[in-house]
Amino acid sequence: MAEEMKMRATMQGDAVDVKVLIQHIMETGLRKDPKTGKMIPAHFINQVSATLNGKMVLDMQWGVGISRNPFVGFRVKGAKVGDKVAVHAVDNLGTVFDGEVVVA
Amino acid sequence: MDQVRRNFLKSMGAVMAVCAAGLLKSGSVFAATWNTQAFTSKDTADAMKLAGYGGAAESKDIVIKVPDIAENGAVVPVEVTSNIPGTTSIAIFVDKNPSPMIADIGFMNGAEPFIATRVKMASTSIVRASVKAGGKVYTASREVKVTIGGCGG
Amino acid sequence: MKIKYVSLLAAFLFAVSALAVAGPEQDRDALIAHYKKTFPNIKFGDYIYGALSMNPDAKGQYDDIMAFPPYAIDLDKGQKAWETPFANGKTFASCFPNGGRNVAGNYPYFDKAEKRVVTFENAINACLKKNGEKELKYADSEMGLLTAYARSLSDGMKVDIKIEGKDALAAYEKGKTYYYTRRGLLNFSCASCHIQNAGKFLRSEQLSMMIGQATHWPEFRAGTDIVTLQKRFMQCNNNTREKPQEGNSEEYNDLEYFLTYMSNGLPMQTPVFRK
Numbered sequence: 001m002a003e004e005m006k007m008r009a010t011m012q013g014d015a016v017d018v019k020v021l022i023q024h025i026m027e028t029g030l031r032k033d034p035k036t037g038k039m040i041p042a043h044f045i046n047q048v049s050a051t052l053n054g055k056m057v058l059d060m061q062w063g064v065g066i067s068r069n070p071f072v073g074f075r076v077k078g079a080k081v082g083d084k085v086a087v088h089a090v091d092n093l094g095t096v097f098d099g100e101v102v103v104a
Numbered sequence: 105m106d107q108v109r110r111n112f113l114k115s116m117g118a119v120m121a122v123c124a125a126g127l128l129k130s131g132s133v134f135a136a137t138w139n140t141q142a143f144t145s146k147d148t149a150d151a152m153k154l155a156g157y158g159g160a161a162e163s164k165d166i167v168i169k170v171p172d173i174a175e176n177g178a179v180v181p182v183e184v185t186s187n188i189p190g191t192t193s194i195a196i197f198v199d200k201n202p203s204p205m206i207a208d209i210g211f212m213n214g215a216e217p218f219i220a221t222r223v224k225m226a227s228t229s230i231v232r233a234s235v236k237a238g239g240k241v242y243t244a245s246r247e248v249k250v251t252i253g254g255c256g257g
Numbered sequence: 258m259k260i261k262y263v264s265l266l267a268a269f270l271f272a273v274s275a276l277a278v279a280g281p282e283q284d285r286d287a288l289i290a291h292y293k294k295t296f297p298n299i300k301f302g303d304y305i306y307g308a309l310s311m312n313p314d315a316k317g318q319y320d321d322i323m324a325f326p327p328y329a330i331d332l333d334k335g336q337k338a339w340e341t342p343f344a345n346g347k348t349f350a351s352c353f354p355n356g357g358r359n360v361a362g363n364y365p366y367f368d369k370a371e372k373r374v375v376t377f378e379n380a381i382n383a384c385l386k387k388n389g390e391k392e393l394k395y396a397d398s399e400m401g402l403l404t405a406y407a408r409s410l411s412d413g414m415k416v417d418i419k420i421e422g423k424d425a426l427a428a429y430e431k432g433k434t435y436y437y438t439r440r441g442l443l444n445f446s447c448a449s450c451h452i453q454n455a456g457k458f459l460r461s462e463q464l465s466m467m468i469g470q471a472t473h474w475p476e477f478r479a480g481t482d483i484v485t486l487q488k489r490f491m492q493c494n495n496n497t498r499e500k501p502q503e504g505n506s507e508e509y510n511d512l513e514y515f516l517t518y519m520s521n522g523l524p525m526q527t528p529v530f531r532k
Contacts, residue, residue: 171318173314251461
């Protein structure tokens with residue numbers, strides 16, 4: 001797992017409940033640097049996808065309005081203990097974040 | 105593809121131009137490319153239209169869980185559940201934000217039409233959740249108050 | 258004869274020791290009674306939530322966010338700082354009883370030999386110094402991240418501050434005096450807000466009760482910005498338009514001693530989300 005991503009996946013009934021946290025500044029591009037007086041450029045995760053055993057289950061587009069150190073929770077039916085959930089995220093500067101977790 | 109990229113870079117500032125070179129190559133692992141126009145629109149109705157949620161009908165089958173008064177506008181928990189059969193996507197908007205469109209989430213292959221996240225709210229505003237289901241669009245909203253406080257211990 | 262002497266001695270010693278801690282314990286009991294009257298529907302154990310215990314909408318957001326807080330990955334960095342060996346191969350755990358587990362509730366304590374209050378941060382820096390490493394700045398974010406993790410090893414531990422002997426009592430009394438002294442252009446004391454007006458609103462903020470406050474520091478404001486307890490003292494000083502002190506000042510350490518004693522018996526949790 002990348003240092004910048006933490007994931008949890010636990011079975012709840014017949015669905016896996018997945019919680020993801022990504023370490024990211026999610027800078028909006030609307031703040032001014034008090035020292036330089038210049039606008040701090042936008043730097044935010046804008047695309048996130050999740051897969052269950054390699055099959056895509058979630059395809060997300062994010063704007064700058066998602067909070068810093070973004071959190072996302074979702075559920076997938078038909079999962080079982082031992083399955084693999086993976087998350088792939090990209091930010092507007094092209095940095096990639098990958099993480100995966102085994103369903104508990 | 106190139107025109108979308110140029111618009112995107114223009115709206116994000118000159119600094120981005122140097123760094124974003126490899127961005128769209130990774131588009132192959134996402135079902136859709138980033139909807140620049142919708143995400144940079146300054147008006148919810150406009151953003152909804154641009155994201156394909158225009159003309160949405162009000163629905164009581166979209167459940168939005170948000171606080172009445174945000175503890176801190178930087179991190180407001182939002183949960184959306186769509187009970188509309190055949191839901192394929194949920195989009196979240198915060199009307200009073202500089203760019204109202206927060207997120208657009210597509211569900212497939214068993215994912216439940218449910219999303220939990222945390223959003224930034226600039227001020228007291230309507231939070232809107234819109235849904236695409238069975239070729240139609242639906243929407244619901246809740247108001248969240250945001251105060252400028254700050255010495256919570 | 259012999260028995261009578263022993264029982265007299267025992268009675269005398271009991272009386273003397275009771276006298277030594279009668280003040281603080283009475284102070285604490287009086288405050289608990291005050292808060293029980295002010296907040297008849299809030300359980301003593303929930304005082305650790307401060308203003309959150311007064312507002313279900315706010316507490317709901319806290320619970321949501323604490324389930325997977327924004328600082329979870331920052332905390333990993335604190336863990337790395339705690340576990341990384343010094344140049345000499347030792348780690349922080351070697352400086353604390355029980356490897357640092359279930360000890361934070363004993364800080365601050367009064368060092369009789371040095372005749373001063375010793376805070377958890379003092380102990381961290383003493384450990385660094387003892388092992389030939391550079392000490393950390395007080396109230397700084399590096400100290401904050403390290404102690405956020407280190408203190409989490411004592412989660413659930415009940416605060417258990419001791420005041421033994423007249424020097425310790427004097428330090429407690431100094432902290433108490435600071436707490437009740439009006440200061441700054443706005444002429445508020447800590448007590449003005451957190452004892453006299455606990456539960457009331459100051460602008461848009463509901464004031465927390467003082468008992469329970471010391472159980473949950475450092476904290477992450479908005480879930481991302483770390484604030485240590487003494488940094489919070491500085492912010493409170495600023496709020497009353499008083500010049501703040503430096504972290505680790507004698508006054509702040511005595512204040513922390515007094516404040517933490519007042520939270521005796523309540524379970525600790527570090528770090529936490531706050532607005």
